[in-house]
Each structure stands twice: as structure tokens, then as C-alpha cells.
Amino acid sequence: MERGITTMRICFYGAGSMAEAIARGLIHNKLVEPGQISMLNRSNEQRLTELHDRYGVQTVLQGTNNDTYLKEADIIFLAMKPKDAAEAIAAIAPLLHSKQLIVSVIAGLSIASMERLLGEEQPIVRTMPNTSSTIGLGATGISYSSKVTSSQRLISEAMFQSIGINAVVEESLQDSVVGVSGSGPAYVYLVMEAMLTAAEKLGFDPDTAKELVVQTVLGAAQMVKQTGESPEQLRRKVTSPNGTTQAAIETMTEAGLPEAIVKGMLRSSERAAEIGTVIERSIAE
Ligand SMILES: NC(=O)C1=CN([C@@H]2O[C@H](COP(=O)(O)OP(=O)(O)OC[C@H]3O[C@@H](n4cnc5c(N)ncnc54)[C@H](OP(=O)(O)O)[C@@H]3O)[C@@H](O)[C@H]2O)C=CC1
Numbered sequence: 001m002e003r004g005i006t007t008m009r010i011c012f013y014g015a016g017s018m019a020e021a022i023a024r025g026l027i028h029n030k031l032v033e034p035g036q037i038s039m040l041n042r043s044n045e046q047r048l049t050e051l052h053d054r055y056g057v058q059t060v061l062q063g064t065n066n067d068t069y070l071k072e073a074d075i076i077f078l079a080m081k082p083k084d085a086a087e088a089i090a091a092i093a094p095l096l097h098s099k100q101l102i103v104s105v106i107a108g109l110s111i112a113s114m115e116r117l118l119g120e121e122q123p124i125v126r127t128m129p130n131t132s133s134t135i136g137l138g139a140t141g142i143s144y145s146s147k148v149t150s151s152q153r154l155i156s157e158a159m160f161q162s163i164g165i166n167a168v169v170e171e172s173l174q175d176s177v178v179g180v181s182g183s184g185p186a187y188v189y190l191v192m193e194a195m196l197t198a199a200e201k202l203g204f205d206p207d208t209a210k211e212l213v214v215q216t217v218l219g220a221a222q223m224v225k226q227t228g229e230s231p232e233q234l235r236r237k238v239t240s241p242n243g244t245t246q247a248a249i250e251t252m253t254e255a256g257l258p259e260a261i262v263k264g265m266l267r268s269s270e271r272a273a274e275i276g277t278v279i280e281r282s283i284a285e
């Protein structure tokens with residue numbers, strides 16, 4: 001019988017924001033124990049000490065007799081920046097064996113590029129999570145290489161389900177996932193920043209402004225989720241004819257807010273594709 005996730009060793013190769021969000025989510029949601037997790041980065045020792053102290057995970061600098069964690073891991077998360085990916089992945093290729101499951105969170109990096117670096121026998125999961133995974137409210141797109149077994153699929157989906165929701169998508173849609181939910185939290189934070197600025201202009205101290213804005217955004221998202229009504233229906237309910245909301249929405253629309261959001265999201269997705277192409281070219285050279 002195959003082992004379950006509760007006994008598997010998980011190595012994060014790259015120990016930045018996204019790796020922390022996932023590791024914290026997995027631990028917090030009790031899918032794995034901290035001792036099952038190791039985290040590696042390139043040079044930032046202080047960061048590793050913080051992660052060890054905060055979560056009780058094992059940490060080590062890449063290249064300092066750390067091969068054991070990579071060699072013995074059942075699951076290896078690739079979690080470095082796209083610009084570092086090709087070199088970092090090529091460096092571990094000789095250490096791996098084909099039973100190890102590779103899970104990439106790297107924007108733009110295709111399964112074909114990873115197969116070129118690691119060999120076609122390696123089971124690879126390409127994902128696009130987001131930082132809300134930290135608190136179990138992430139949204140992740142998942143795509144599989146042909147070598148991923150059905151039990152590895154179950155494990156992958158269980159991991160991402162424990163830190164939010166996930167959607168299994170065709171790989172061709174992964175750059176779109178970046179535009180929608182990978183970068184998505186930042187769009188909401190940008191709107192919140194603007195709302196906070198306005199709230200302070202309207203006379204509130206920063207703490208009160210934050211309380212009002214955070215609750216408003218939380219309440220609006222929960223309303224969409226819990227009532228099943230569309231954002232448009234809910235917006236209409238807030239908007240009295242010739243009232244305050246209508247005045248606000250008209251001003252925001254005239255200033256180009258809805259179009260700017262659509263344009264920005266399409267650009268994020270396009271940028272993911274560009275990043276992937278740069279990596280592909282660097283591998284081909
Ligand atoms: N942040 C986000 O919201 C999201 C990010 N992603 C993806 O996650 C990936 C990581 O992003 P993020 O966490 O923000 O990045 P960070 O810069 O926070 O972290 C990158 C990590 O990779 C490590 N690293 C770089 N090169 C190597 C190497 N050769 N060997 C070992 N470790 C290495 C760095 O170590 P050191 O600091 O020592 O150099 C650092 O720990 C990206 O590819 C991004 O596309 C996906 C979804 C959302």
C-alpha cells in the first residue's frame with residue numbers, strides 16, 4: 001500500500017513568501033507535522049532561522065551538505081523566483097529519482113520546461129497558488145504531467161485543499177490562473193489601500209479606517225459567497241437611485257476603474273507567458 005501524506009517528507013526548494021504560505025497552511029491545518037517539512041534557500045540564513053523558530057521546520061542552505069533533504073523527500077516544492085528557476089532545477093536534477101513528486105509554484109514555468117530539466121519520467125505538478133494559502137483561504141490552479149499517478153494527484157489536491165480551494169485546469173490555462181487568482185490578492189490590497197487613503201481624508205484615524213475598510217471587504221466577499229447572488233446584483237442593492245453609491249460608482253467608472261482592472265489582469269497573465277518564454281529560451285541555449 002502507498003504511504004499517505006502524514007508520513008511523507010516535503011522539501012521546499014526556495015524558502016520565500018510562497019513557500020512559507022504553503023508550509024504554514026499545511027502545518028496549521030494539521031495535514032503534516034513540522035518535522036516532515038524541510039526548507040532550503042540560497043543565501044539568506046536569517047530567513048531560515050526565522051522559519052525554523054516560527055514553525056519548527058528543518059532548514060538548511062542549498063549547497064551546504066543539504067542533499068539529504070532533497071534526496072529523501074517524497075515531495076519537492078519548487079518555490080524560487082522564475083529568474084532563478086532553470087539553474088536551480090538543473091542543479092538538483094542528478095539527485096532526484098522518478099518516485100519523487102515535483103510541485104512547482106513558479107509563474108510561467110511550463111511542464112515541458114521542467115521535463116527538459118528533470119527528464120520525462122519525473123512526475124510534475126504545475127500549480128499557481130496565492131498567498132492567502134497562509135490562512136487556509138488560498139485559490140490554486142493545478143495541472144499534471146503525464147507521469148503523475150492517481151495517488152499522487154489525490155495527495156496534491158489534498159495538500160492544496162487543506163490550504164484553500166483548488167481547480168484542476170488544462171495547463172494552457174495556468175497563465176490565466178496567474179492573472180485571476182495568483183496575482184489576485186494584490187488587486188484587492190490595492191483597492192483597500194485606496195479605500196484607506198480616502199477614509200483618512202474623510203476624517204478617520206488609521207485604526208478606525210482599517211477596521212471599517214477590512215470589515216467592508218470581508219463582508220462583501222462573504223455576501224457573494226453566502227447569498228449566491230452575483231456581485232452585480234449585490235452592487236445594485238447598495239445603489240439607491242441618485243444616491244451616494246451611484247455618485248461614487250459613476251465617478252469611479254468615469255475614472256476607468258473597471259477597465260483598468262480587466263486590463264491589469266490580462267497583463268498579469270501575458271506577463272506570466274513572457275516569463276515562461278524567457279525560461280524556455282534560457283534552457284534551450
Ligand atoms: N508571492 C506570491 O504571491 C506568489 C508567488 N508565486 C511563485 O512563487 C515563486 C517564489 O516567489 P516568492 O515566494 O514570492 O519569492 P521569494 O523571493 O520570497 O523567495 C524565493 C526563494 O527562493 C530561494 N532561492 C533562489 N534561488 C535558489 C537556489 N538556487 N537554491 C535554493 N533556493 C533558492 C531564495 O533564497 P535566498 O533568499 O537565500 O536567495 C528565496 O528563499 C515564484 O516563482 C513566483 O512566481 C506563485 C504564486 C503566488
Ligand SMILES: O=C(O)[C@@H]1CCC=N1
Pocket residue numbers: 107178182183
Ligand atoms: O508577481 C509574481 O510574479 C508572482 C506570481 C503570482 C503572484 N506573484
